[in-house]
Amino acid sequence: MAKNNNNQGSSAKTSATRTEKTVLTKSGAEVLIDTVLANKIDSCWGYPGGAILPFYDAMYGSNLKHYLVRHEQAAAHAAEGFAKATGKVGMCIATSGPGATNLVTGITDAKMDSVPILALTGQVATTAIGTDAFQECDIYGITIPITKYNALIRYADEVADITETAIRVAQSGRPGPVLIDFPKDIQVAHTARLKPGKLPIPPRHYEKPPVVGDLARLADAINRARAPLLYVGGGAIHSGAYANLIKLAEKAQIPVVSTLMGLGAFPGTHDLSLGMLGMHGMAYANKAVQECDLLISAGARYDDRVATDKSDFASQALRAHIDVDQAEINKRVKVDFYIAGDLNDVIAELIPKVKQVKERAWVTFCRDLKAANPLRFNKNGSFIKPQQLIYRLWQKTRGEAIISTDVGQHQMWAAQYYAFNGPRQWLTSGGLGTMGFGFPAALGAKIGCPEKDVVVISGDGSFQMNMQELATARMYNIPVKIIVFNNGFLGMVRQWQELFYENRFSSSDMxxxxxxxxxxxxxxxxxxxxxxxxxxxxxxxxxxxxxxVCLIEVAIPREEKVYPMVSSGTGYREMVDFDSSKEAGDEVKIIPNEPAARDGYVTRGKK
Amino acid sequence: MRTVLSVLVRNSAGVLSHVSGLFTRRGYNIDSLSVGETEDATKSIITLVVSEEEEMVRQIEKQLYKLVDVLEIRELTGEDALKRELVLLTVKSSRETRHELLTLINVFKARVVDMSESEIMIEMVANPRRISGFLRAFSEFGIIEMARTGTIALPFPASG
Structure with missing residues (x-):
């Protein structure tokens, strides 16, 4: 009897100690979940496996909503799509080894296009690191060149600080991907450090950068210019400069050309919009670049698909560069002067300094350029022309849909024929050119923006790179709309083989x-x-x-090509435009940047 | 053009990989890299000697500054900084050459560390230019083995 009493007494004491302990400490996995939730990240995409199981166990029943994909690459792209459409941090999770390496393409994609995503990978226990353990891989080392910040957590006490640092770095300045490698034993180890303290890195990596550079000189240059031109890129979207860009362009009457990444940073059908420039840009946009006397690049980086010949890109003009990342200034093309800082801040400071202009001969000139150089293709019998279908989609969705693309001809046609009303509607893999991006990115976007129509524009080649995600879309009923243009070829590869390799279609036939x-x-x-x-x-x-979720497969002619085209390494002078006489059928001309075009065709009201 | 960059970094596990990886990834030419602790045990200095044109050096500085572990970058190319390297050298020697070798060692203010019938081991600390001159002078005797550190540098105290 006495013995029994003793036993009861001691077990009661043990349970009291345990209760006390759970109040004071939490597991590493729980602290990581708390920290991401405190940063308003409430959904993630991923795939479980051995080394990340304790984390998945901690996530079970937590407020962090998890979407199970069918391949980790799709998790990274879905996180990107979520981030691009919402401006928030997207999150993806994979286990160690193959799970982690499958994220690498998506992380690289996010680095190239400055997309804020947090990648979390499981890692073998700290005691096993370096022994070539099952599913061990040095994902920390692998992701050094493709992340803004990465860390291997070594102690549970570091979890809160490292997680907070990663999330802050991902969003600050020029956004980008970050990765946390989380060993299995640290996921379960308990710590009393539940909240982040002072972050272990210099504040310049998470605080808003100051505006430095020749702001007065830029204002003066705008006020003196006869033919100023704004060249906007993805940075304009990240900084939320939409409203101020319109104000600036209208006040000083500056026409606007956009990079592939910048589409939507300025309304596509605005009278001052000249659409996309570059390798497959509008002829009127490229011609305006050759004619301007002041080129203001705003959150764009003079990359090789835009400044195709870096020695002859707006070389007649005074060139100014505004960028949040100082390392982009004078990296590829030398500019006359620059301003470093957040683009929206810079434009806001610039607006009161520029003179109001009523009408410029230059604006009329650009309007005439537009009218004289429409996009063109031939209509031939009953063949479906992808350009026309995208144009019709644009009209039917009033330029309001979120469009997510893969990489290739369909991507360029979408960029040309869908004039976006505003920012964060255009999801595409620009820098890395990742086939397989479009569909999973659209899933992420639809979760982030359930009220918007999200349309995937893909090709037969690209879609097959991540089509396993049809299961994910079905499982969570994510109603994205998919268009697969099927020409039975890798169309862009075929186009290059036709133009530069004498029709030797080596391995492009699907x-x-x-x-x-x-x-x-x-x-x-x-x-x-x-x-x-x-x-x-x-x-x-x-x-x-x-x-x-639904899909249409659209059979299109294999000979269809993307025009205009500026070949790699050549200047805009050598731009090749569509030649109707070389193709069967009758010519169709379209100017998607005409304000009137969209509204004349409204057939469908808002949902 | 040779530029000396002194990069103060946080002593984190991957810092050297981050810095050296940046050079290989972006194709910057690097002559030497040396790393060691500072007076503060949480910080190290990585001294880089790069052979690039002025514009590229500016680009390298900006790229380095984007790394989270980089705290400060100083250029220490000019006369107002002290630069030193250490070289260890084993040279062939014989009865006939020994006297000449010892004279040269004296001229260069180097130091004999060890000696055998057929070899002399020498150490020398000097600025990189003198080290190169020293190595040229000894090469005709037959260098058996040589190891050389990268450059380290510190600015001279401000005068006045």
Missing amino acids: DYNPDFAKLCAAFDIPAKRITADHEVEEALDFLLNTKD
Whole structure:
């Protein structure tokens, strides 16, 4: 009896100690979850496995919503799509070894396009690191060149600081990906350090950078210029400079050209918009670059797809560069002067310093350039022309949809024929050119922006790079609308082989493509295949009105090419435009940057 | 052009990988890199000697400054900084050459560390230019083995 009493007494004491302990400490995994939730990250994409299991266990029943993908690459792209569409940090998770390496493409993509994502990887226990343990890989070492910040957590006490640092770095200045490698034993180890303290890195990595440079000189240059031109890039979207860019352009009457990444930073149908410049840019945009006398690059980086010949890019003009990343200034093309700082801050300071201009001969000149150099293609019998379909999609969605693309011809046609009303509508892999980006990125965007139409524009080659995510879309009922242009070829590769390799179509023929509609049927996803022009209208209605994830496969001619085209390394002088006489059919001319074009065709009201 | 960059960094586990990786990834030419602790045990100095044009050096500085572990970058190329390298050298010697070798060692203010019938081991601390001159002078005797540190540098105290 006495013995029993003793036992009860001691067990009561043990449980009291345990309760006390759980109040004071938490596991590393719990602290990481708390820290991301405190930073308003409440969803993530990932795939479990051995070394990340304790974290998944801690996530079970927590407020961090997890979406299970079918391949880790898609988790990284979904996090990117979420981040691009919302401006918040996207999060993806993978286990150690192959899970971690499968994230690498997405992380690199995010680095190239400055997308804030947090990648979390499981790692073997700290005691096993360096022994070539099962599924061990040095993802910390692998991701050094492709992250803004990465860390291997060594002690549970570091979890809060490292997580907070990673999230702050991802969003600050020029955004980008960060990675935390989390050993299995540290996920379960307890710590009393539940909240981050003073961050272990210099404040310049997480505080807003100051504006430095020749602001007065830029204002003066704008006021003196006869033919100023704004060249906006992805930085304009990251900094939220939309409203101020419109104010500046209108006040000083400055036409605007945009890079691929900058589409939507300025309204596509604004009277001053000249659309996209560069390798497959509008002829009127490229011609304006050759004619301007002041080029103001705003959050753009003079990359090789824009400044195709770096010695002859707006070389007649005074060139100014505004960028939040000082290392971009004078990196590839030498500029006359620069301003470093957040673009929106710079533009806001600039607006009161520039003179109000009523009308410029230069603006009229640009308007005439637009009218004289429309986008062109030939309409030929009942063949479906992808350009026309995208243009029609634009009209039907009033330029308001979020468009997510893969990489290739379809991407360029989308960039040309869909004039975006505003920022964060355009999700595309620009810097890295990652096929397989579009569909998972769209899933992320739709979770971030459920009220918007999210349309995937893809090709038969690209879509097959991540089509396993049809299961993810179905599982969580994420209603993205998918268009797969099928020309049975890697179209852009074919185009280069035709133009530069004398029609030797080496391994670009995608023979034995699946029947995409049947493929969707296997996932219980509604789909249609269309082959003739008269089916387009109905197919687009099907796509836009279906409340579920759905797909249309669109057969297009394999010979269709993207024009205009400036070859790598050559200047805009050598731009090749569409030649109607070389193709069958009748010429169609379209200027997607005309304000009137969109509103004349409204067939569908807001949902 | 040779530029000496003194980079103060946080002593974190991956800092050397981050810095050296930046040079290989972006194709910058690097003559030497040396790393060691400072008076503050949480910080190290990485001294880099780079052979690049002025514009590229500015680009390198900006890229380095983007690394989270980099605290401060100073250029110490000019006359107002002390630069030193250490070289260890084993040279062939014989009865006939020994006297000449010892004279040269004296001229260069180097130091004999060890000696055998057929070899002399020498150490010398000097600025990189003198070290190069020293190595040229000894090469005709037959260098058996040589190891040389990278440059380290500190600015002279401000005068006045």
